[in-house]
Amino acid sequence: MNKSAVLSSPTFSPLYRQIKALLVQQLQSGEWHPGEVIPSETELAVRFSVSQGTVRKAVDELAAEHLLVRRQGKGTFVASHDDPRAFFRFLRLMPINGEIQQAKSIPLECWRAKAGPEASRMLAIKVGDPITVVRRVLQFAEKPTVVDEIYLPGAIFGAITLDMLRDYQGSLYSFFEDRFGVRMVRAEERLRAVAADRSSAELLHVAEGSPLLSVERLSFSYADKPVEWRRGLYSTQEHCYFNELG
Amino acid sequence: MNKSAVLSSPTFSPLYRQIKALLVQQLQSGEWHPGEVIPSETELAVRFSVSQGTVRKAVDELAAEHLLVRRQGKGTFVASHDDPRAFFRFLRLMPINGEIQQAKSIPLECWRAKAGPEASRMLAIKVGDPITVVRRVLQFAEKPTVVDEIYLPGAIFGAITLDMLRDYQGSLYSFFEDRFGVRMVRAEERLRAVAADRSSAELLHVAEGSPLLSVERLSFSYADKPVEWRRGLYSTQEHCYFNELG
DNA sequence: GAGTGGTCTAGACCACAAC
DNA sequence: TTGTGGTCTAGACCACTCG
Numbered sequence: 001m002n003k004s005a006v007l008s009s010p011t012f013s014p015l016y017r018q019i020k021a022l023l024v025q026q027l028q029s030g031e032w033h034p035g036e037v038i039p040s041e042t043e044l045a046v047r048f049s050v051s052q053g054t055v056r057k058a059v060d061e062l063a064a065e066h067l068l069v070r071r072q073g074k075g076t077f078v079a080s081h082d083d084p085r086a087f088f089r090f091l092r093l094m095p096i097n098g099e100i101q102q103a104k105s106i107p108l109e110c111w112r113a114k115a116g117p118e119a120s121r122m123l124a125i126k127v128g129d130p131i132t133v134v135r136r137v138l139q140f141a142e143k144p145t146v147v148d149e150i151y152l153p154g155a156i157f158g159a160i161t162l163d164m165l166r167d168y169q170g171s172l173y174s175f176f177e178d179r180f181g182v183r184m185v186r187a188e189e190r191l192r193a194v195a196a197d198r199s200s201a202e203l204l205h206v207a208e209g210s211p212l213l214s215v216e217r218l219s220f221s222y223a224d225k226p227v228e229w230r231r232g233l234y235s236t237q238e239h240c241y242f243n244e245l246g
Numbered sequence: 247m248n249k250s251a252v253l254s255s256p257t258f259s260p261l262y263r264q265i266k267a268l269l270v271q272q273l274q275s276g277e278w279h280p281g282e283v284i285p286s287e288t289e290l291a292v293r294f295s296v297s298q299g300t301v302r303k304a305v306d307e308l309a310a311e312h313l314l315v316r317r318q319g320k321g322t323f324v325a326s327h328d329d330p331r332a333f334f335r336f337l338r339l340m341p342i343n344g345e346i347q348q349a350k351s352i353p354l355e356c357w358r359a360k361a362g363p364e365a366s367r368m369l370a371i372k373v374g375d376p377i378t379v380v381r382r383v384l385q386f387a388e389k390p391t392v393v394d395e396i397y398l399p400g401a402i403f404g405a406i407t408l409d410m411l412r413d414y415q416g417s418l419y420s421f422f423e424d425r426f427g428v429r430m431v432r433a434e435e436r437l438r439a440v441a442a443d444r445s446s447a448e449l450l451h452v453a454e455g456s457p458l459l460s461v462e463r464l465s466f467s468y469a470d471k472p473v474e475w476r477r478g479l480y481s482t483q484e485h486c487y488f489n490e491l492g
Numbered sequence: 493g494a495g496t497g498g499t500c501t502a503g504a505c506c507a508c509a510a511c
Numbered sequence: 512t513t514g515t516g517g518t519c520t521a522g523a524c525c526a527c528t529c530g
Binding site (some may be wrong): 014015016050052053054057071072073074099 | 498499500501505507508509510
């Protein structure tokens with residue numbers, strides 16, 4: 001194999017990154033599903049005609065980005081939102097006092113709409129394209145704590161119904177993963193403090209006008225494709241948004 | 247060197263982690279200062295009697311944790327808060343519209359006190375131990391946006407005065423680094439939405455009772471030693487707290 | 493050209509999990 | 512025992528920076 005031709009190309013990309021891109025492509029194409037093992041490093045090395053160390057470096061990066069999960073002695077797996085270790089990566093709310101509880105999602109509404117200027121900009125679709133909107137409440141220990149409004153491109157999630165959401169056991173991202181083959185890989189959140197509107201105040205059992213944490217999130221799938229935009233209002237009476245600055 | 251004795255010890259720690267620990271120790275002891283180069287990989291390999299690859303893996307992890315910064319062709323440097331790339335790692339506030347501006351810190355007060363139960367718990371010191379408290383406002387484009395109250399262990403920061411803070415050009419963490427040799431390595435933040443009290447409302451030019459973002463931060467130096475606890479109130483009229491969920 | 497970090501290889505051996 | 516990921520080594524060569 002003529003490596004020098006590859007290595008000295010004008011837009012230099014090391015071999016392991018090319019391997020990485022191939023692996024991401026496999027993940028994106030749905031060849032390997034969340035929770036499944038991928039071929040061993042030695043097999044991938046043979047398949048791509050590179051050394052095991054090069055595959056290793058590619059897998060290392062994908063593991064650091066939480067696309068893959070390594071388990072010594074068992075193999076390398078496609079990351080999944082079913083994995084309990086992934087639960088609190090996208091929901092940063094924790095009780096101020098007391099231990100962590102599991103959240104319970106209560107879907108309220110689900111309807112179709114056409115993308116307005118904001119949704120179309122966020123989701124990188126055209127104004128007027130179909131979108132699906134979900135409204136739900138999140139409870140901790142029976143107490144309503146978050147109200148979310150979730151905007152999804154209809155092209156992908158057009159088939160969602162309220163009943164599907166109600167029947168599903170597990171997190172919303174597990175639902176997207178299992179039912180629609182869409183895995184959320186990373187997200188951007190923008191937080192502000194706002195006053196509770198009447199409707200949210202009722203749902204969260206707080207006074208109208210009391211301070212709530214507004215969390216806008218844009219989630220991306222493989223290839224940095226935006227696939228979900230949501231706005232949540234968090235009651236922070238008994239919970240706080242936890243963040244680690246590395 | 248008898249590696250097997252090391253490798254098969256009951257609390258197994260790979261060689262590169264031991265090297266990493268040694269490097270952290272050097273950083274902590276102040277042998278290498280922020281902004282300076284550290285010895286080259288090959289020299290460290292000789293010094294520690296390991297291969298260059300092992301040193302490399304140790305340095306890789308420290309670079310990922312932002313303790314070191316690698317620059318191809320130049321060397322490996324001790325990370326510093328003076329580096330513009332580090333500015334926005336600890337201040338996650340950005341304008342909702344418009345481009346990023348530089349923050350301006352306005353120190354208001356600086357006094358000594360004795361640690362109460364909360365400060366002592368956070369800073370891992372005894373109740374009654376001396377602490378230094380700083381109060382300041384942060385401005386963006388001349389608009390007051392954040393009011394901070396900062397609690398520091400007096401044993402380390404007892405010498406701080408309001409004049410020192412006023413005279414210093416640069417961020418507070420650069421100040422700690424330059425003047426006290428204390429480098430903040432990571433931090434935990436807890437966010438809530440609260441109503442503005444009278445004093446903060448005046449400082450931030452908002453109405454009393456309007457929603458503010460409360461950000462409590464505990465910062466750690468090397469060896470996970472807590473060295474700063476602060477509470478900030480952020481006005482999120484024109485700014486938002488940006489967070490990336492990896 | 494000399495020195496630094498960055499990539500790639502090949503091979504040996506260790507730790508862990510499963511059968 | 513076998514197969515997986517994890518560690519460690521030694522050496523070659525590439526890319527970048529600076530004098």
